[in-house]
Amino acid sequence: xxxxxxxxxxxxxxxxxxxxxSADGDESSTSEALDLFPKFQAALSEAEKKAxxxxxxxxxxAIVTVNSGAGxxxxxxxxxxxxxxxxxxxxxxxxKATITDFQYGDSAGIKSATLMVTGNYAYGLLKSEIGxxxxxRISPFDSNARRHTSFASIFVSAEVDDTIQIEILDKDLRxxxxxxxxxxxxxxxxxxxxxxxxxxxxxxxxxCQNERSQIQNKAMAMKILKSRLYDHEMEKRRKxxxxxxxxxxxxxxxxxxxxxVLHPYKLVKDHRNGFSSSQAESVLDGDLDDFMKAYxxxxxxxxxxxxxxxxxx
Numbered sequence: 001x002x003x004x005x006x007x008x009x010x011x012x013x014x015x016x017x018x019x020x021x022s023a024d025g026d027e028s029s030t031s032e033a034l035d036l037f038p039k040f041q042a043a044l045s046e047a048e049k050k051a052x053x054x055x056x057x058x059x060x061x062a063i064v065t066v067n068s069g070a071g072x073x074x075x076x077x078x079x080x081x082x083x084x085x086x087x088x089x090x091x092x093x094x095x096k097a098t099i100t101d102f103q104y105g106d107s108a109g110i111k112s113a114t115l116m117v118t119g120n121y122a123y124g125l126l127k128s129e130i131g132x133x134x135x136x137r138i139s140p141f142d143s144n145a146r147r148h149t150s151f152a153s154i155f156v157s158a159e160v161d162d163t164i165q166i167e168i169l170d171k172d173l174r175x176x177x178x179x180x181x182x183x184x185x186x187x188x189x190x191x192x193x194x195x196x197x198x199x200x201x202x203x204x205x206x207x208c209q210n211e212r213s214q215i216q217n218k219a220m221a222m223k224i225l226k227s228r229l230y231d232h233e234m235e236k237r238r239k240x241x242x243x244x245x246x247x248x249x250x251x252x253x254x255x256x257x258x259x260x261v262l263h264p265y266k267l268v269k270d271h272r273n274g275f276s277s278s279q280a281e282s283v284l285d286g287d288l289d290d291f292m293k294a295y296x297x298x299x300x301x302x303x304x305x306x307x308x309x310x311x312x313x
Contacts, residue, residue: 008047011040049121052296057158058124063227064115068105069132069151076105078135079152081284083113086129086154088286095119100220101207108141114206114224116159123158128295129288130156131257138263147263151256157231159223166226174198175218180209197221204228258291260284273298 015036021029053059064086068079090097096118103111117126132153139148160166176196194209195217206228208221260280261267268283268291269276275294277283283291 004043004047004050008040008043011036011043015040049293049296052293052300053121053124055124057160057230058127059121060123061119061159062117062123062126063157063159063224064117064126064129065112065155066110066115067112067153067155068110069153071148071150073105073107073109073141074139074148074150075152076107076109076111077141078109078133078150079111079113080105080109081135082133082152082154083110083115085284085286085288086115086117086126089288090115090117090119090286092286093119093125095122098210100210100224102209114208116220116224123156124296125292126156128292129154132255134256134259136259136261136263157227160227160230166229168199168222168225168229172200174200177214180217193217195221197225199225199229202229202232204232270294272303 015033018029018033018036022033066079066083066086068075071078087097098116098118099113100116101112101114103113105111132151135150135152137148137150138145142148174197176198177192178194178196179192180194193211193214194207195214196205196207197218198205204225206221206224208217208224211217211220257272258268258270260283261269262280265278266280267276267278268280270291273294275291275298277290279287
């Protein structure tokens with residue numbers, strides 16, 4: 001952080017000097033100042049991001065779970081769209097996104113999916129997505145082309161590394177073994193290698209089925225469980241804050257953090273801080289940086305909820 005601050009200070013000083021020289025009629029200084037300004041802006045934005053991402057586990061990898069809400073096929077399809085949105089965002093950041101568990105919807109989309117996202121500050125950035133997401137569109141599954149509203153949720157927890165000790169007692173753990181699902185043909189895993197862990201005291205359930213062996217699936221599931229338990233403990237310590245509690249609301253009306261309207265107009269709006277974008281397709285294609293920055297700035301100012309009439313969206 002000190003190195004980044006020094007870089008911003010140096011660029012700021014250089015830009016100020018060039019502006020003064022330009023004001024005195026030095027045309028070459030004007031050109032240099034124009035070339036330097038984007039670099040100064042980029043460095044300043046990076047410094048601001050690092051300042052906002054100062055939480056204890058913000059720098060850690062992230063475990064992202066997407067769940068469909070009430071509404072059958074519509075919600076499952078919407079959950080699949082959200083999963084793709086997160087995956088595309090990861091691609092733009094150069095982050096590795098590995099699916100550790102995946103449950104198909106009955107007709108389309110997904111019922112749930114879990115992603116392990118590997119990259120610096122993955123959790124700090126993706127925690128902006130925690131909560132219920134609402135979609136308004138003309139349904140592709142409705143022969144009468146009516147407008148439908150769908151809900152799905154995203155939950156994000158930080159991957160716990162070896163420096164944080166989480167004790168899991170054998171008596172508190174139930175281990176279920178079942179057959180992994182596959183894409184069909186030779187891709188089908190016919191062995192009973194998928195693992196589901198149930199932490200009895202908290203009721204937390206995690207599953208992993210993408211690894212090659214039962215041992216590997218169990219190890220990955222344990223890693224996810226430890227992260228969930230860490231997040232569970234941190235939640236108890238910060239009961240006065242609303243950020244994590246919001247993720248436990250019903251995946252339905254009145255609890256959404258963000259709305260995505262595709263008909264009769266296009267608008268994506270975050271109901272926590274009022275930030276919005278009319279570029280709905282770009283957002284669904286992974287362009288989340290502005291929403292993440294707005295969330296971090298909002299949290300840094302105390303997270304005061306804006307008055308938003310969601311029925312108008």
